[in-house]
Amino acid sequence: MAKIALDLEQALARRARDGAAGATEPRAIASGRGWTVSDVLCTCGPGDRAFEERHGAFCIALVVAGAFEYRSETGQVLMTPGAALLGNAGECFECGHRHRAGDRCIAFRYEPEYFERLFADTGSARIPSFGAVRIEPSRALASFVAAASTGVSAAANGSAVAWDEMALALASRVLRDLDGGSSRHLTPIGRTALGRVVDTLRWIDEAPERDLGIDRLAEHTGLSPYHFLRTFERATGVTPHQYVLRSRLRAAAQRLADAPEKIVDVALDCGFADLSNFNRAFRAEFGVNPRTYRLRWRA
Structure with missing residues (x-):
């Protein structure tokens, strides 16, 4: 299990x-003129009462471990690792853990003035606000999720991380995705079905290297394939295969940055059949090969 998720499991224990x-x-991890970055670890579970809060600034929170339900004035969705939670300044919201305890997010918050300037710089014709509650896991977000997760570990060790560049690039990426219509609002599904999906997410994240084909996953939930x-x-915005693959790649990226293991050992341990397949998937997800990724973080 990647360290970012292991910390959460230890807190829950x-x-x-x-x-x-x-x-x-x-x-708090870092801050600059108009933006902040925080590592948010939540140990709430099914027995804890959800309560309403308010976004004090525009928020893009990358989910790096766990799962939870997020509801705001814009809509209601299930948040899973690899997704981005969106919140408008002054907007009320609620997070719940009816089916699973714990989550961890890396939250980028932007003051309204900063965000208004960013909207203008990107040429957006919309008013400065998010029209969606979530950006689904995607290749576009994968590099940010991996970089932020590794950055948390690097910052804890005293290493310098370019959080200012990451905060700006992430906001720009999300705004482009929203303007391009890549985010979809999904209507809520039933509580029982949602519970089964959340249980499956936990089962995958515990050991993504296992053989997790559609038949085995469906059997685990008690549903037909x-x-x-x-x-x-419908609940996560991605297919089971895409979720399993990205879970494996996130674990591999963390190990490449944290440990001196051979790349082939990382690939096999994380569930890839061979090194060439791992290299192709890793490059497609993060834009560089595993060796270059490791060298960048060590540099």
Whole structure:
């Protein structure tokens, strides 16, 4: 399990051991003129009451571990690793964990003045606000999720991370995606079906290197492959195969940055059949080969 997810599991274990109530613990990582970055670890679970909060600034939160339900004035969706949560300044929202305890996000927040200038710079004709609640996991977001996850570990070790560039590039990417109509609003699915999807996400994330074909995943949920595929894609915005592949790639990216293992060992341990297949998938997802990715982070 990648360190970013292991930290969450350890926090949940401490909560269970101490019998404490769930809590959301934001930790400031970096800030600049008009923007901030926080590592937000939440240990709330099904027994904790959801409560309404308000976005004090425009927010793009990258989900790096866990899953939760997010509801705002714009809509309601399930948030999963690799997705981006969107929030408008002054907008009320609610996060819930009816089916699964814990999540971890890396939240980029932008002051309204900063965001208005960014809207103008991108040539957007819309008013400065998000018209969606989520950007689904995608190749466009994958590099940001991996970079932010690795950046959290690097910052903890005292390494310099270009958070200012990342904050600007992420906001620009999201605005382009929204203007291009790549984000879809998905209507909520039933509570029982949603619970099965969330359970499947946890099962995948615990060991993404396993053989996780559609039949095995469907059997795990107790649904037919047809209904499982429709329910999963409707809830998460991606297919089960895409989710498994990206879960494996996120784990591989973290290990490449953190450990001195051979690349072929990382590939095989993370569920790829051979090195060439891993190299192709990694380059397609992150834009560089595994060796170059490792060298960049070590530099």
